[in-house]
Amino acid sequence: MYRYDQYDQAMVDARVAEFRDQARRRLEGKLTEDQFKPLRLMNGLYLQLHAYMLRVAIPYGTLDSRQMEMLADIADKYDRGYGHFTTRQNIQYNWIKLEGTADALADLATVEMHAIQTSGNCIRNISADHFAGASADEVVDPRPYAELMRQWSSFHPEFTYLPRKFKIAVIASANDRAAMRLHDIGVRIVSRNGEVGAEIYAGGGMGRTPMIAPLIRDFVPIDQMITYAEACLRVYNRYGRRDNKYKARIKILVHELGAAEYTRQVEEEFAHLLSVGVEPPREELARIAEYFAPPAFVDGPKTVDRSDPDFALWVDRNTHRHKHDAYVSAVISLKPAGGIPGDATSDQMRLVAKLAREYSFDELRVMHTQNLLLPHVRIADLHALWTALDEAGLGSPNMDTIEDIIACPGLDYCSLANARSIPLAQRISERFAQSGRTEVVGELKLKISGCINACGHHHAGHIGILGVDKKGTENYQLSLGGSEAEDVSLAKITGPGFDEDGVIAAVEKVTDVYLAARSDGERFLDTYRRIGMEPFKEALYG
Amino acid sequence: MAKDMGTSPDEVQFRFRDDERVDHATITVDACCDQTNATAVRIEPGDDARVLLPFLDRLALVEVNFPAFGDGRGYSSARILREAGYTGELRAVGAVLIDQLSHMRRCGFDSFAPDKRLDEEDAARAFATWENVYQRAADARRTIADKRHEA
Ligand code: HEM
Ligand code: SF4
Numbered sequence: 001m002y003r004y005d006q007y008d009q010a011m012v013d014a015r016v017a018e019f020r021d022q023a024r025r026r027l028e029g030k031l032t033e034d035q036f037k038p039l040r041l042m043n044g045l046y047l048q049l050h051a052y053m054l055r056v057a058i059p060y061g062t063l064d065s066r067q068m069e070m071l072a073d074i075a076d077k078y079d080r081g082y083g084h085f086t087t088r089q090n091i092q093y094n095w096i097k098l099e100g101t102a103d104a105l106a107d108l109a110t111v112e113m114h115a116i117q118t119s120g121n122c123i124r125n126i127s128a129d130h131f132a133g134a135s136a137d138e139v140v141d142p143r144p145y146a147e148l149m150r151q152w153s154s155f156h157p158e159f160t161y162l163p164r165k166f167k168i169a170v171i172a173s174a175n176d177r178a179a180m181r182l183h184d185i186g187v188r189i190v191s192r193n194g195e196v197g198a199e200i201y202a203g204g205g206m207g208r209t210p211m212i213a214p215l216i217r218d219f220v221p222i223d224q225m226i227t228y229a230e231a232c233l234r235v236y237n238r239y240g241r242r243d244n245k246y247k248a249r250i251k252i253l254v255h256e257l258g259a260a261e262y263t264r265q266v267e268e269e270f271a272h273l274l275s276v277g278v279e280p281p282r283e284e285l286a287r288i289a290e291y292f293a294p295p296a297f298v299d300g301p302k303t304v305d306r307s308d309p310d311f312a313l314w315v316d317r318n319t320h321r322h323k324h325d326a327y328v329s330a331v332i333s334l335k336p337a338g339g340i341p342g343d344a345t346s347d348q349m350r351l352v353a354k355l356a357r358e359y360s361f362d363e364l365r366v367m368h369t370q371n372l373l374l375p376h377v378r379i380a381d382l383h384a385l386w387t388a389l390d391e392a393g394l395g396s397p398n399m400d401t402i403e404d405i406i407a408c409p410g411l412d413y414c415s416l417a418n419a420r421s422i423p424l425a426q427r428i429s430e431r432f433a434q435s436g437r438t439e440v441v442g443e444l445k446l447k448i449s450g451c452i453n454a455c456g457h458h459h460a461g462h463i464g465i466l467g468v469d470k471k472g473t474e475n476y477q478l479s480l481g482g483s484e485a486e487d488v489s490l491a492k493i494t495g496p497g498f499d500e501d502g503v504i505a506a507v508e509k510v511t512d513v514y515l516a517a518r519s520d521g522e523r524f525l526d527t528y529r530r531i532g533m534e535p536f537k538e539a540l541y542g
Numbered sequence: 543m544a545k546d547m548g549t550s551p552d553e554v555q556f557r558f559r560d561d562e563r564v565d566h567a568t569i570t571v572d573a574c575c576d577q578t579n580a581t582a583v584r585i586e587p588g589d590d591a592r593v594l595l596p597f598l599d600r601l602a603l604v605e606v607n608f609p610a611f612g613d614g615r616g617y618s619s620a621r622i623l624r625e626a627g628y629t630g631e632l633r634a635v636g637a638v639l640i641d642q643l644s645h646m647r648r649c650g651f652d653s654f655a656p657d658k659r660l661d662e663e664d665a666a667r668a669f670a671t672w673e674n675v676y677q678r679a680a681d682a683r684r685t686i687a688d689k690r691h692e693a
Contacts, residue, residue: 007674007686018671022641025664038612039641121612151676151686157648158621158679161614238618242587276625278678284687 001064001363002147002291004112011154012109015116019043020102042122042160044115045101049415054078054096055118056108060128060146060170061089061366063113065353068364070111072349078104083349085334085342087179087406087457088167089127089366090118094413116154121162123153123233129171129178130367133292134329134375136321139191142172144289145198145225148280149187152226159233163240164248166233167205178368179484181213182206182460184250185232187225196222202232202262203254206454210490211251214259216266224270227279231269235262295361300326300380313439314386314397319377326379330360332372332389333396333404337433338426341407342370351392359385370406371399402437402444402511403429406457410450410467411474417450419467419474424448427504441511444524445483460484462525463510464491465503476503480510480536481528492533495541506540513539555660556643556669557653559631564603574601584635591619598628606651608636617649624650624680643668650680 004012019039026036044055056071063071071091075083078100079093086092096104108114118125126146133141149168153159159166169178172189180186186201197219204213220228239257241247254262302325306312319328332352334342344352352372356364359381360374367373377385389395398404405428408414410421425448432438447461451468458464464479475497482491498506511524513536518527528536554563568584569577571593582603585591594601604623606616620632631653634646638656643665646654674686684692 005690007690010673011676011686014671014673018641021664021667025640030661030664035611035639121614154676155645155672156677157645157675158617159614160645161612161617161642234618238590238615242613242615272625276678280678280685280687281691283691287690 001062002059002143002288008151009109009112012112012114012116015043015114015155016102016105016109019105023098023102038120038161040101041120042117043101043105044118045096045098046119047415048094048409048413050413051094052096052098052101053413054093054101054104054115055086056091056093056113056115057118057125058089058091058113058366059150060126060132060143061130061368062128062132062143063364063366064362065357065364067111067113068349068353068356070108070113072346072353074104074107075346075349077107082343082345084340084409085344085366085370085372087368087370087455088125089130089368090125091366092409094409119165120160121164121166122160123156123162123166123168126150126153127167127169127178127183127368129173129176130365130373131177131320131329131375132172132365133294134320134322134327135173136323137175138173138323140172140189140196141289141292142170142189143292144285145172145187145189145222146170147288147291148226148285149229152229152280156233159237162233162237163242164245164250166236166250168229174486176484176486176488179457179460179488181488182210182457182484183213185229186213189222190219192219198222198225198228200228200232202266203251203259205249205251206457206459207249208246208452208454209251210454210459211255212488212490213251214254216259216263222285223282224274224279227273228266228270230278231266231273234269234273235265239265294323295363295376297324297327297376298378300378302326302379304379304382308383310390310397311383311386314390314395315382317397317401318399319382322376324376327376328379328382330374330377330382330385331367331399332374332394333398334371334394335398335404335429336393336396337398337403338430340422341405341425344372348392348394351388352394355385355388369399369404371404398429398433398438400443400445401439402432402441402446402463402507405429405446405448406461407448408450408456410448410456414450416453417467418469419450419476421448421450421456421465421467424465424476424500424503427500428507431504431508437511440515442523444511446507447482457484458482459490460488461491462523462528463507465507468497470497473499475499478503478506478510478540480533481525483525487525494533494537509539510536554633554653554655556665557631558647559652561631564631568603568605585616585619587613587615589619591622592626594623595626598623598626598630601628601630603631603633604628605633605635605655608634608638608642611637611639611642617645620646620649620651621680640664640668644671648675648679648681648683
């Protein structure tokens with residue numbers, strides 16, 4: 001795992017001092033709320049419905065037990081004993097006070113953590129494949145490249161007042177587990193004739209106008225990747241729309257110019273910047289990569305004793321194939337049936353930290369699906385791990401099932417919401433768990449957003465639910481056929497919306513249609529793609 | 543109309559140059575392209591700074607206007623001019639606030655004329671915020687990565 005040296009530490013410490021000073025000037029009235037807002041946002045501090053919300057960055061979703069324990073301490077000391085893991089691999093605290101924020105940031109800095117650029121119109125925390133460094137299918141570990149980008153994008157002097165927020169995801173596998181093409185820039189690290197480089201996608205995003213990022217460069221040599229990203233950002237900073245905040249994301253620029261013209265401008269800027277020389281020295285990537293050297297794996301058993309069916313189910317559902325055949329990656333579900341997706345109590349965080357120390361080389365991940373992950377678990381240790389998780393309510397065997405719902409905070413916390421997301425997720429997961437249907441249905445990604453901003457990725461759900469406001473009452477629109485993975489697609493709306501009970505019934509109906517129509521091995525998404533929207537519409541409205 | 547534009551030199555609150563201040567008014571980018579003797583120009587957020595590149599030799603002052611602090615196009619304009627070799631005064635004017643100073647400095651600005659005078663102490667602290675920097679920019683500072691790998 002990456003470790004700060006004295007420079008990284010000094011940067012974060014300087015930022016804490018700067019924020020303390022900004023908060024002081026705000027309290028002294030030297031800064032108006034208008035002027036303070038972008039500054040607090042760049043330190044992850046949002047104003048929500050009831051209180052401030054603090055969003056802490058977990059770069060590329062990787063952390064160790066000491067950091068997880070600090071997240072638990074922050075939850076106890078500054079919040080109400082829990083935190084919420086998000087789709088961008090961060091954690092949010094919902095009940096923060098302005099006065100305590102600088103202290104919380106100082107505490108975080110003692111374990112190499114921060115809230116820098118977790119909101120605001122700047123380059124946000126870089127996300128990555130949560131199986132990075134562990135998965136059997138990756139070309140290389142994408143995290144060194146993400147770390148190089150983290151450093152480049154931190155306090156970037158030119159790109160701190162972009163037209164709008166800017167999100168980057170980095171993967172290094174043909175399989176996309178980071179919704180890479182739904183990011184402002186998506187990077188896939190590839191190898192071509194033995195040379196490592198980057199495929200660059202630009203202009204993806206969700207929100208009110210969802211778009212899939214087109215490929216704009218099929219190979220940037222790795223020692224020019226930062227220069228290329230700088231060119232992408234400069235063209236966006238100069239020409240992205242600033243007249244309308246709903247049209248300010250890079251996806252609109254790429255769409256309005258056309259991918260070819262945007263690419264032409266980027267290439268021109270890229271050629272210029274190559275001559276200026278903005279790329280970090282080559283040795284820097286090598287220095288970073290050393291921190292991500294694989295741990296010392298040892299051989300061991302490759303199978304488990306499946307005599308306990310509950311354990312066997314969990315293994316089938318929640319583990320992922322590892323590079324080393326005596327290991328797997330194990331998903332810790334934060335989706336207990338009827339629970340709040342992504343929430344973890346401080347006690348659960350501490351337990352997970354302890355388990356990471358015991359069973360996973362002290363490494364943890366946050367997944368974009370709002371779950372946690374132990375990346376390197378010996379197959380021989382799986383039963384002991386599962387037993388400990390199960391006792392703590394963290395053993396739900398439901399990865400990628402209909403219970404593994406992504407949901408935004410919605411009307412329970414968010415001032416922009418039209419409708420509640422969390423209670424809906426709770427009711428749906430409970431219903432499917434109780435009827436035993438979860439297993440029958442298999443892989444089905446359900447995603448819920450409380451408004452058109454799409455924080456809950458509803459456009460990318462096999463089933464998506466969007467809260468809309470209908471004459472002052474909460475109403476839900478259903479959509480089908482989205483995917484955030486390598487087979488990326490945007491979901492289509494089924495038709496008129498439903499009330500809360502109605503949308504739950506509608507979800508059941510579409511799964512009925514699927515179960516009746518599926519052929520061998522088909523997921524919900526595959527069946528939908530094969531038979532189209534009509535049969536589903538017929539069942540819903542016919 | 544062109545006469546009224548620009549800041550007069552006494553509104554410049556911070557200046558990191560030793561040469562004489564340019565004390566005549568700036569003109570628009572469009573006018574600058576037509577007027578072969580102009581030495582001071584003012585860039586608005588929507589202007590393409592690259593239009594000025596053929597005239598850099600004769601320019602002694604470029605003002606970059608920030609009508610709103612949240613509009614960051616001026617940062618790119620500044621860097622583009624410095625990358626093209628402009629060595630004259632580069633002045634940030636308008637909604638220039640404490641917390642933008644250090645970034646502006648890195649993008650090549652060497653004088654600052656804020657709409658509202660800034661607290662001197664706060665500003666001094668802001669200019670000194672970053673003892674080290676991650677990226678290469680217009681200020682030619684050695685980056686953290688450069689320092690890590692120096693022989
Ligand atoms: C409650 C406080 C929150 C507020 C006020 C908020 C606000 C917004 C807004 C305004 C957008 C639309 C931006 C645009 O389209 O230009 C957005 C998008 C997004 N937010 Fe949130 N959000 C909040 C919480 C969250 C949480 C908890 C998550 C993660 C679970 C999240 C993840 C995202 C994602 C992934 C997107 C959309 C994808 C994209 O960038 O295109 N947000 N948010
Ligand atoms: S989707 Fe809407 S309701 Fe949900 S968190 Fe985002 S802004 Fe709030």
